[in-house]
Amino acid sequence: xxxxxxxxxxxxxxxxxxxxxxxxxxxxxxxxxxxxxxxxxxxxxxxxxxxxxxxxxxxxxxxxxxxxxxxxxxxxxxxxxxxxxxxxxxxxxxxxxxxxxxxxxxxxxxxxxxxxxxxxxxxxxxxxxxxxxxxxxxxxxxxxxxxxxxxxxxxxxxxxxxxxxxxxxxxxxxxxxxxxxxxxxxxxxxxxxxxxxxxxxxxxxxxxxxxxxxxxxxxxxxxxxxxxxxxxxxxxxxxxxxxxxxxxxxxxxxxxxxxxxxxxxxxxxxxxxxxxxxxxxxxxxxxxxxxxxxxxxxxxxxxxxxxxxxxxxxxxxxxxxxxxxxxxxxxxxxxxxxxxxxxxxxxxxxxxxxxxxxxxxxxxxxxxxxxxxxxxxxxxxxxxxxxxxxxxxxxxxxxxxxxxxxxxxxxxxxxxxxxxxxxxxxxxxxxxxxxxxxxxxxxxxxxxxxxxxxxxxxxxxxxxxxxxxxxxxxxxxxxxxxxxxxxxxxxxxxxxxxxxxxxxxxxxxxxxxxxxxxxxxxxxxxxxxxxxxxxxxxxxxxxxxxxxxxxxxxxxxxxxxxxxxxxxxxxxxxxxxxxxxxxxxxxxxx
Numbered sequence: 326x327x328x329x330x331x332x333x334x335x336x337x338x339x340x341x342x343x344x345x346x347x348x349x350x351x352x353x354x355x356x357x358x359x360x361x362x363x364x365x366x367x368x369x370x371x372x373x374x375x376x377x378x379x380x381x382x383x384x385x386x387x388x389x390x391x392x393x394x395x396x397x398x399x400x401x402x403x404x405x406x407x408x409x410x411x412x413x414x415x416x417x418x419x420x421x422x423x424x425x426x427x428x429x430x431x432x433x434x435x436x437x438x439x440x441x442x443x444x445x446x447x448x449x450x451x452x453x454x455x456x457x458x459x460x461x462x463x464x465x466x467x468x469x470x471x472x473x474x475x476x477x478x479x480x481x482x483x484x485x486x487x488x489x490x491x492x493x494x495x496x497x498x499x500x501x502x503x504x505x506x507x508x509x510x511x512x513x514x515x516x517x518x519x520x521x522x523x524x525x526x527x528x529x530x531x532x533x534x535x536x537x538x539x540x541x542x543x544x545x546x547x548x549x550x551x552x553x554x555x556x557x558x559x560x561x562x563x564x565x566x567x568x569x570x571x572x573x574x575x576x577x578x579x580x581x582x583x584x585x586x587x588x589x590x591x592x593x594x595x596x597x598x599x600x601x602x603x604x605x606x607x608x609x610x611x612x613x614x615x616x617x618x619x620x621x622x623x624x625x626x627x628x629x630x631x632x633x634x635x636x637x638x639x640x641x642x643x644x645x646x647x648x649x650x651x652x653x654x655x656x657x658x659x660x661x662x663x664x665x666x667x668x669x670x671x672x673x674x675x676x677x678x679x680x681x682x683x684x685x686x687x688x689x690x691x692x693x694x695x696x697x698x699x700x701x702x703x704x705x706x707x708x709x710x711x712x713x714x715x716x717x718x719x720x721x722x723x724x725x726x727x728x729x730x731x732x733x734x735x736x737x738x739x740x741x742x743x744x745x746x747x748x749x750x751x752x753x754x755x756x757x758x759x760x761x762x763x764x765x766x767x768x769x770x771x772x773x774x775x776x777x778x779x780x781x782x783x784x785x786x787x788x789x790x791x792x793x794x795x796x797x798x799x800x801x802x803x804x805x806x807x808x809x810x811x812x813x814x815x816x817x818x819x820x821x822x823x824x825x826x827x828x829x830x831x832x833x834x835x836x837x838x839x840x841x842x843x844x845x846x847x848x849x850x851x852x853x854x855x856x857x858x859x860x861x862x863x864x865x866x867x868x869x870x871x872x873x874x875x876x877x878x879x880x881x882x883x884x885x886x887x888x889x890x891x892x893x894x895x896x897x898x899x900x901x902x903x904x905x906x907x908x909x910x911x912x913x914x915x
Contacts, residue, residue: 327370327371327372327374327375327409328368328369328370328371328374329341329357329359329368329369329370329371329374329380330359330366330367330368330369331359331366331367331368331382331393331394331395331530332364332365332366332367332394332530332531332554332558333365333366333367333382333384333530333531334364334365334530334531334532334551334554335384335528335529335530335531335532336367336384336385336529336530337385338358338384338385338386339358339359339361339367339382339383339384340356340357340358340359340382340383341356341357341359341369341371341374341380341381341382341383342354342355342356342380342381342382342383342390342406343355343356343357343371343373343374343378343379343380344378344379344380344406345373345375345377345378345379346377346378346379347377355371355373356383357369357371357373364554365531365551365554374409375409376409376410376411377408377409378408378409379400379406379407379408379409380393380406380407380408380409381393381405381406381407382530384529384530390406391526391529391530392404392405392406392407392483392526393407394483394485394526394527394530394533394558395485395558395561396408396470396483396485396486397410397412397485397486397487397494398410398486398487398489398493398494399470399483399486399489400489400493401489402470402472402489402524403470403471403472403482403483403486403523403524404472404523404524407486410494412569414495414498414502416498416502416571417502417506418501418502418505418506418571421505421571421608422608423510423573423608423609423610424461424462424510424573424609425609425611426609426611426613426635426636426701426702426744427699427701427839428461428701428831428837429461429462429510429701429744430459430460430461430462430739430744430745430746430747430827430830431460431461431462431463431464431512431704431744431745431746431747432455432458432460432462432463432464432746432747432749433464433466433706433709433710433746433747433748433749434448434463434464434465434466434749435465435466435477435478435710435749435759435804436448436465436466436468436488436491437475437490437491437801437805438749438757438759438801438804438805438806439451439749439805439806440805440806440808441805443475443490443491443805444490444491444492444496445491445492445496445497445499445500446492446496446499446500448500449499449500449503451808452503452504452507452509453507454811455507455509456507456508456509457824458747458752458820458823458824458827459823459824459827459828459830459831460509460747460827461509461510462509462510462511462512462573462574463504463509463510463511463512464511464512464513464514464576464746465500465511465512465513465514466478466479466514466710467479467481467513467514467515467516467578468487468488468491468497468513469481469482469483469484469485469486469487469488469515469516470482470483470486470487470488470489470524471488471521471524472521472522472523472524472765472766473523473763473764473765473766474490474764475490475762475763475764475801476762476763476764477710477714477761477762477763478514478516479516479521479541479578480521480522480523480763481516481520481521482520482521482523482524482525482526482527483524484515484516484517484558484559484562485562485565494570497570498570498571501570501571501572502571505571510573510574511571511572511573511574512572512573512574512575512576512611512613513566513570513572513574513575513576514575514576514578515562515563515566515575515576515577515578516578516579517545517559517562517577517578517583517591518539518541518545518578518579518580518582518583519539519541519542519543519544519545519582520533520534520542520543520545521542522542522765522770523765523767523770531551531554531555532546532549532550532551532552532555533545533546533555533558534546535547535548535549535552537584539579539582539584540579540582541579541582544584545559545583545584547583547584547585547587547591548584548585548586548587552587556591556594559591559595560594560595560598563575563595563598563599564598564599564602567599567602567606567610568602568606573608573609573610573611574610574611574612574613574635575599575611575612575613576613576614576615576638577592577612577613577614577615577634578615579615579616579617580592580614580615580616580623581616581617581618590632592612592614592623592632592633592634593627593631593632593633595612596612596627596632596633596634597627597633599612600633611635611636612634612635613634613635613636613637613638613704614632614634614636614637614638615637615638616637616638617640618690619641619675619677619678619689619690619691620690620691621691621692621693621694621698622691623636623637624636624637624698624702635702636701636702636703636704636744637702637703637704638703638704638705638709638746639670639674639675639703639704639705639743641661641670641674641675641676641677642670642671642674642703642705642706642738642741642743643705643706643707643709643712644657644658644661644676645661645666645667645669645670645676646667646707646734646737646738647661647707647712647722648661648662648666649661649662649663649664649667649730649868650707650722650726650730650731650733650734651722651725651726651730653725655785655786656684656785656786657684659683659684660676660677660680660682660683660684661676663850664848664849664850664853664855664868665848665850667737667846667848667855668846668848668855671737671741671742671844671846671857672695672841672844672845672846673692673693673695673841674693674695674698674700674703674743674841675690675691675692675693676690677689677690678690678691678692678693679691679692693841695841695842696842698841699742699839699840699841700741700742700743700744700839700840700841700844701742701743701744701839702744703743703744704743704744704745704746705738705741705743705744705745705746706738706745706746706747706748707722707734707735707738707748707751708721708722708747708748708751709746709748710748710759712748713748713758713759714759714760714761715761716760716787717760717782717787717788717789717791717792717793718758718760718791718792718793719758719759719760719761719793719800719804720758721750721751721754721755721756721757721758721759722734722751722754723754723755723756724756724758727902728754728815728819729886729887729900729901729902729903730868730902731754731819732819732822732886732887732902732903732904733866733867733868733886733902733903733904735819735822735823735826736826736864736866736884736886736904736905736906737855737857737864737866737904739823739826739827739829739830739836740826740829740830740836740857740859740862740864740906741857742837742838742839742840742841742843742844743839745830747823749806750806751823752819752820752823752824753810753811753816753817753819753820753823754815754816754819755806755807755810755816756807756810756816757803757804757805757806757807758793758803758804759804760793760795760800760804761778761793761795761800762793762795762796762797762800762801762804763795763796764796764798764801765796771796774795774796775794775795775796778792778794778795779792822886825884826884829883829884829906833862833908834860835859835860835861835862836859836860836862836906838859838860843860844857844858844859845857845858846858847876852869852873853867853868853869854866854867854868854869854873854875854899855868856875856876856877861908861909862883862906862907862908862909863877863878863880863906863907863909864904864905864906864907865877865897865899865904865905865906865907866899866903866904867899867900867901867902867903867904868902869901869902870901870902871901872898872899872900872901873898873899874896874897874898875896875897875898875899876895876896877895877896877897877907878895878907878909878910879895879909879910880907880908880909880910881907881908881910882897882905882906882907882908883906883907883908884905884906885899885903885904885905885906886903886904886905887899887900887902887903888900889903889905
């Protein structure tokens with residue numbers, strides 16, 4: 326007999342209502358009272374709690390059927406009953422060894438726009454492309470259930486349920502299983518810092534939220550009254566993805582928005598649980614934070630007072646590269662745009678490591694111990710969903726930087742000490758925009774979302790005429806990748822360049838060496854050239870809009886984005902907006 330249980334301390338009476346969708350609509354429903362146990366939990370053994378049967382909870386005397394906060398499946402959306410789900414998927418990845426963070430390359434994608442069909446099964450058909458490209462991890466934007474049909478995924482309200490239009494829980498398991506079969510690890514983006522605006526019934530059950538707000542909504546109750554079960558709700562969710570769904574890593578969204586002053590921070594507690602699970606399963610399980618704090622506490626061992634995560638996103642690397650490639654200097658780009666800033670992040674990871682941030686109006690960040698912190702702990706990129714999607718028109722880098730500079734940026738990123746991340750389509754300079762999009766069915770929420778987006782961009786100095794209406798279906802359909810571009814001029818050459826760079830990174834360990842204290846940089850701010858010394862290799866880049874001579878060690882040019890020529894006195898002429906990689910033949914001490 327199946328047990329039905331729910332944490333509902335806000336209620337004095339809880340019933341579960343169960344229907345069999347295979348029966349006629351006139352068939353009777355089963356309503357059963359749950360028994361109050363301890364700690365606000367209600368439970369009962371219910372014979373009708375069978376896989377495929379739909380159910381929901383009724384709190385006190387309210388006859389509204391609410392979905393299960395821990396629902397594994399929502400066949401009709403977040404406002405409708407849940408469905409009992411049988412975890413009986415036939416996995417074929419028993420020999421999958423996992424993949425640790427060193428030597429990784431991550432490919433970030435959004436399920437709904439990665440293919441025209443926008444499903445997990447359609448994504449499986451494109452895994453060969455990712456294998457040939459040379460990435461090791463597929464990072465998938467949030468798939469937890471949200472209101473409407475399409476969305477970025479960060480407005481989730483039922484964290485345990487997989488969004489049904491993508492393929493539901495079995496569809497996601499098929500994708501993970503196929504990734505492992507292709508030798509690809511899976512990173513899942515999860516959001517524990519807020520709940521979406523529509524379909525959030527959790528507060529009806531218990532104190533999941535507390536007073537206060539962050540950028541996106543009410544604060545999650547991590548340290549207030551009855552916070553223990555809320556924390557457990559998050560911990561159990563993370564463990565579910567890693568164990569039941571065989572996911573290899575979690576990307577933790579905006580952890581700086583987690584307000585937690587308890588004795589053990591949620592992130593430290595989570596990392597301890599995940600490390601224990603990793604030992605139990607016998608494969609690496611990773612936690613990667615998105616954090617704008619620039620604080621090494623994220624990846625410092627728990628025994629040394631840190632949170633013990635495996636890595637974090639490093640926006641400073643993106644900003645340093647983006648500003649040089651595009652010339653943009655607005656908002657948080659204001660402190661970047663110089664070769665000295667790029668040199669600093671390439672060698673010290675954070676630009677703001679206690680320095681003054683003009684965007685924040687204060688000193689920001691803490692320094693990284695480059696002697697003992699490997700660069701692979703920092704995930705760095707030229708583009709990602711945020712940096713593209715949080716532009717007014719969702720325009721990708723190829724629309725705002727010259728083609729030559731795209732190649733320079735890729736060369737510098739893919740020969741860095743960091744863990745590179747590619748945004749879907751970046752590898753062929755995809756032309757499709759990727760703006761913010763939503764599909765809220767409630768007119769008032771749709772209007773508020775559109776108006777809020779306009780106000781946000783106006784505050785940051787954007788032309789509001791460029792702002793895409795997120796509720797316009799074209800915002801979503803127009804963001805779908807055009808895979809036909811792969812073999813077209815202007816796209817095929819970029820794809821070949823990415824494949825070549827990733828192959829070089831894989832074949833020559835110096836180009837992926839994570840030891841930040843071994844990275845040396847020379848540059849000329851006025852002439853706009855930079856040379857990054859990577860063991861027995863030099864990576865040269867001319868960011869000026871004219872050809873110029875760069876000093877170089879004697880060696881062999883293994884790679885170049887444009888034709889080059891050697892000059893006198895070990896100097897090489899690089900065309901405007903170009904880069905090359907030289908394998909140095911003369912002896913050089915590390």
